[in-house]
Amino acid sequence: MYDLAQQSGHDLGVNFTTNGTHDDPRHSGVSNCCPERNDPNKAGLAVDIGEVDHHVVGTTEASSGVADVKQTGLDTPGVMAVIDPNGYWLAPSQGKPKQVQNDPATVRQHGTHMHVDFW
Amino acid sequence: MTDRRVTTLLLLLATVPGACKNAEVERRPPPPTLAFLVTTIGPKGEPTRKPASLWDGAVDEDTVVVLMPGLSERPDSVRILGRSGPVSMIGDLPNVTRADSLGAWVPLPDSILMPKGRGPTASGYVIGVVVPRSVINWARKAVPARPYLTRIAVVASWRRSPARGELEIGHGL
Numbered sequence: 001m002y003d004l005a006q007q008s009g010h011d012l013g014v015n016f017t018t019n020g021t022h023d024d025p026r027h028s029g030v031s032n033c034c035p036e037r038n039d040p041n042k043a044g045l046a047v048d049i050g051e052v053d054h055h056v057v058g059t060t061e062a063s064s065g066v067a068d069v070k071q072t073g074l075d076t077p078g079v080m081a082v083i084d085p086n087g088y089w090l091a092p093s094q095g096k097p098k099q100v101q102n103d104p105a106t107v108r109q110h111g112t113h114m115h116v117d118f119w
Numbered sequence: 120m121t122d123r124r125v126t127t128l129l130l131l132l133a134t135v136p137g138a139c140k141n142a143e144v145e146r147r148p149p150p151p152t153l154a155f156l157v158t159t160i161g162p163k164g165e166p167t168r169k170p171a172s173l174w175d176g177a178v179d180e181d182t183v184v185v186l187m188p189g190l191s192e193r194p195d196s197v198r199i200l201g202r203s204g205p206v207s208m209i210g211d212l213p214n215v216t217r218a219d220s221l222g223a224w225v226p227l228p229d230s231i232l233m234p235k236g237r238g239p240t241a242s243g244y245v246i247g248v249v250v251p252r253s254v255i256n257w258a259r260k261a262v263p264a265r266p267y268l269t270r271i272a273v274v275a276s277w278r279r280s281p282a283r284g285e286l287e288i289g290h291g292l
Contacts, residue, residue, distance in 0.1 A: 013162050013163075014162075015162050015177070015178065016160060016161070016162060016163060016164040017160055017177055017178050017291075020176075020177065020291065021176060021252070021291055022176070022177060022290075022291045022292060023212060023213055023290045023291060023292050024211050024212055024292050025211060026211060031211070032176075032255075032290055032291065033206065033213055033255075033267060033290055034206060034208075034213070037211060042211075048177055048178070050161070050162030050178075051162045056161070056162065080210070081210060081212075083292070088209075090209060090210050101209050102216070103209060103214050103215060103216045103217070104216055105215035105216040105219055105269070105287070106209075106212065106214070106215045106216065106292060108173060108287065108289075109173065109175050109177070109215070109287075109289035109292060110292075111173075112159070112175075112178065113162075113177065113178060115177075115292055117210075117211070
């Protein structure tokens, strides 16, 4: 997360709710939708970024910063997935290039924050 | 003189039905609509409540208010439905689009729509509140073949005019 901020050159604001209830077990180790995917070893490997340079994600003011952070995430091998207001990218395995995912409903759920998964 | 009287009568005949029609249009109430008031928790924890078409479990408060904007009377009937589909994954995350496209609408128990706050308010008639997480849990148990809730719909009728509102459900990814 620190590297992502340094390499993208932007201040990142982590959402207050990033440790709340999520489907992705990489947030807290618990998957709300799919308990069979609970894995405490994954806790802390996902983050919701609500602000870039103190602008709320999804606003015009944040758009160029969000684009930079997204591109940095796509170029960073330690990042597994990026979801932002404009798309969804996931690496099939560690070190492989991230591929665009066709799941517009999930993208709609990220109109105001970025979701970043780390390996 | 005779000509003038005839002319006046004709004008009246032409005006009166039009006036009645206009009055009828003015009396007819606008069709009812439905809205969901969602409270979003901002990046620093500050809440903001506004009408929304999506509830996102990652950033929104648990309770959603169901409202008929501009209405001061109780609707004649209200039903609540849920759409849920099968879970298929993209990595560690469910494919929400696929779950929704393969999903089906099912009637939800009336108890899902809780009467808290029910009644007329400045912005319209509050039908009640829904807690999407409890609907998510209900679908998981009640519809095991399609356990992933993707949408909630409220269907109401007021003076024989129907209204339908849908809320996309984001579980919090």
